[in-house]
Amino acid sequence: MIDIKDMFACGVHYGHRSCFSNPKMAEYVFAEKNGMQIIDITQSAEMFTEALTYVDQIVRSGGRVVIVSTKQSAQALVQKHGEEMGMPFVDQRWLGGTLTNFKTVRSSVARLEQLEERFQSGRLEGLTKKERLILQRERAKLTVNLGGIKDLDSLPEALFVIDVAQERIAVNEANKLGIPVIGIVDTNCSPNGINYVVPGNDDAMSAIQYYLECLSSVVKAAADDFRKEREKIEAKNKPVIKKKQEAKKVVAEKSEQEEPESSSAKKVVKKVVKKAAEAQVVSEEPKKKVVKKVVKAKAEGAEAPKKAVKKPAAKKPAAKKPAAKESAKKSTEE
Structure with missing residues (x-):
């Protein structure tokens, strides 16, 4: 995918002046011409291919790579390709603590x-013109600083940095947290702290566009494969879900069939209870009439009719046993 001719055409091989060179990048310099350093583009192609392979593995596993470049010449390109890839990006300013103080950054995003x-909903009623302007300014400021990482819910799996010297704060934070860094390193920068070094020009817009186009093609292909694999997994799990739904339907149908029988039994019980209640009401009616008569007699001054008291039945004398007397007489005669 990486073509050396395209890299030459985009000016990836142009380095800085020799007076600004960093000794640590000497192994990646091919030659010096008119006081300018020329980068060994064969090494750049190999190392860039290795870095893109690593990015492909991250995206295929569902990870995210944050693109970082706040250079004025790269801001528009970073925003454009970041939105196309669907990856978080930082194009205006790297806020200190974006990674190391991630909870506070998430509160600002919220x-x-x-x-x-x-x-969007238009809930600005009851606010004065000045209050609305204050909210608009706050929104604009947060959008500039955090608009690119708005969808970043957790720490990323890697950083793709263009011009590591200018973005040294981001590189240091990633190194503290152990997040791998893929960096475009020019001859005036130090490769320290960069896990995947890509020697190349980081100032020309053509070179920056080339880096981002290669990254975008890799990320899009990997994201499509990841999406297809996820759909396949979901498709395999769907039959199990359908079986569960069918089982639920069968249970519901059985319960509906059993409902009429249970309802008929309930109706029979209700009828029995109703009859018992009616019988109890009928038995209580005579008592109510007697109570009414007593109350009426008291109101007229007459004595209340006394209830007839039943006398206990007289006890019958126990019959004497004749057999006992005869046995006594026999004993006296003898």
Whole structure:
């Protein structure tokens, strides 16, 4: 995928002046011409291929790579390709603590999302003109600084940095957290702290565009493969879900069939309870009439009718046993 002719055409091989060169990049310099250093482009092609292979592995596993370049010549390109790839990017300013103080950054992102939702829904009633302007400025400032990493919910798997000297704060934070760094390193920069060094020009717009186009093609292909694999996995899991749904339907149908029987039994029980209640009401009616008569007699001054008291039945005398008397007489005669 990496073509040396394209790299030559884009000016990837142009380095800085010899007076600004970094000794640590001497092994990647092919020659010096008119006080300018020429980068060994064969090494650049090999190392860039290795870096893109690593990016491909990350994206295929569902990871994310943050593109970082705040150079004025690269801001528009970073934003364009970052949005096309669907990857987070930083093109305006790297806020100190973006990685090491990630929770605080996420709170600022939440504030930005809240403001965007408020403006989109038009919930600005009751605010004065000055208050609206203050909210608009706050929203614009947060969008500039955090708009590219708005969808970054967790720490990224790698950083792709153009001009590592200018983005040294981002490189240091990634090194502290153990996040791999892929860096475009010019001859005036130091390769220290860069896990995947790509020697090349980091100032020309043509070279920056070439790097981002290669990265974009790799990321898009890997993301498509990852999406297809995920769809296949979901398709395999769908039959199990369908079987569960069918089982639920069968259970629901059985319960519907059993419902009429249970409802008929409930109706029979209700009828029995109703009859028992009616019988109890009928038995209580005479008692209510007696109570009413007593109350009426008291109101008229007469004595309340006394209830007839049943006398206990007289006990019958126990019959004497004649056999006992005869046995006594026999004993006296003898």
